[in-house]
Amino acid sequence: MSDKPHLNPHIAAAPVYTAGTSVEEVAARYGLTDVIKMASNENALGPSPKAVEAIASALTALNFYPRVTDDKLRERLAAHVGAGMTPDNFVTSNGGSEMLAMIAMGFLEEGEEAIFCPPTFLLYEIQVRRRGGQPVKVDLTPEYRYDVDAILDAVTPSTRLIYICSPNNPTGTIITQEEADRLMAGVPDHVVVVFDEAYIEFVDHDDHVDSLKYVRDGRHVIVVRTFSKIYGLAGLRVGYAIAPPELAQYLWRCRQPFHLSTLAMTGAMAALEDREHVARTRAIVIEGRKWLHHQLAEMGLDPVPSQSNFIVFRPGYSPQQVYERLLQRGVVVRPAGPFYMPEHVRVTVGTPEQNERFIAALREVLAEMEELGESGQKAEEGTLTL
Ligand SMILES: Cc1ncc(COP(=O)(O)O)c(C=O)c1O
Known part of the structure; x- marks a missing residue:
């Protein structure tokens, strides 16, 4: 019984895909009831x-x-x-x-x-x-x-x-x-x-x-x-x-x-x-990404002009810490490291209310991190990596 099964070395060594953090996980960890997920480029209007x-x-x-x-x-x-x-x-x-x-x-x-x-x-x-x-x-x-x-x-x-x-x-x-x-x-x-x-x-x-x-x-x-x-x-x-x-x-x-x-x-x-659901979705995404781009640009965060339902930007602080602090406020985004952008965060375009809530939370997080100093060391305490 001590013999190990032979593993395919290519499969064993390949990177593993990790999905965006779910609403349920965040709600349970932080005892929150109103969590919004803007992490996996899903449709904010729900299914057709x-x-x-x-x-x-x-x-x-x-x-x-x-x-x-x-x-x-x-x-x-x-x-x-x-x-x-x-x-x-x-x-x-x-x-x-x-x-x-x-x-x-x-x-x-x-x-x-x-x-x-x-x-x-x-x-x-x-x-x-x-x-x-x-x-x-x-x-x-x-x-x-x-x-x-x-x-x-x-x-x-x-x-x-x-x-x-x-x-x-x-x-x-x-x-x-x-x-x-x-x-x-x-x-x-x-x-x-x-x-x-x-x-x-x-x-x-x-x-x-x-x-x-x-x-x-x-x-x-x-x-x-x-x-x-x-x-x-x-x-x-x-x-x-x-x-x-x-x-x-x-x-x-x-x-x-x-x-x-x-x-x-x-x-x-x-x-x-x-067709109605598709048209509504397209309209809120195109409007929403314009608005988000403008907000992120005004905050000096280098958003990349997007033709999709997400925007990537550079928060200027550790993306992992920005992500965790947003999580505590019930907003789930995605650090873009797994997509080969270690200094960036990706946010999915949401409904106008979700977009506003994200920007307000991000402003708070960045102000907090500025107060803590560049490394944001204090943020380590009491936070978790999901
Ligand atoms: C570029 C790209 N291709 C393909 C997919 C696959 O999506 P799904 O398997 O849900 O169809 C995704 C999902 O995020 C994606 O971002």
Whole structure:
């Protein structure tokens, strides 16, 4: 019995994804009743009401396996996305996260290279390392833009994947059509380019890349999207990829059978029809990020102009301590260290009331930290790291 099981060293050594702190944890730790979560880029308006209604009415069909439902969801997605796409261009997944795992499983073998561009979403590195792949990091420029020439220079015969996150988490910056065209013109055909568009519905910039053009042209691209953000269904776990049919068919082989529940797919289909909820969400995010940006800029905290439903800023003090002091005031944000920005904090755009409460709490916290001196040492006492 003393023999240990053999662990896959790549999985054992890969970084672990830690989620944003939950409302329940903070409420219990601090005895608070009114906690707001602005940490995980969720939808402050809640789930799509149409999705909730449809899920409730699907409960009686739970005795059936959900295969046909996936066909229907892909049909609805094709109709919704338009742009010349057919159901054969779509593969569904348990959130965008599972799609990122499926992509790494399908396209990356031990020792092969994958390029991504910090600061960005941690899941790319996690998936690459789990596969025993070689992460190749090409930093964003100081303005948090993609450095297309540096990415192309980093491509080798062993490169399998390039991840482009637009809008990028945590900076909220985008890749433009011109930049993406330049990238695609230089990328050799043995490389698959992954456009992670989890936040695309929040973009109001005309220059954002139309990645579906590359799908139509049969280029080796996979576009990843999710129901977790604009549709408010992060807890339901539905994501999908759009790719040329040959790539989509191959990705399909990386799925588990019956990978999405009937409830998840039914809810997702109803959410696609909920135009009102989408429009309201988009409106409060675009207004809210403008307001938050202005406030943070006035406070001298260097907010990065965002095209998404979050903003990253530099508080000038330890992000961990700012986070903890905000927690004590019932406001949950996210230190951006795990996203390769150790000096920054990321806040999700909330309702106007939540945004105001966050700014008021942040002003208090920063004043307190100034009083304590640069290190904020006294803050250590009685605080906790969740
Ligand atoms: C850039 C990016 N891609 C993908 C995801 C995956 O989201 P989900 O698995 O909830 O669809 C997230 C979630 O935060 C994200 O920020």
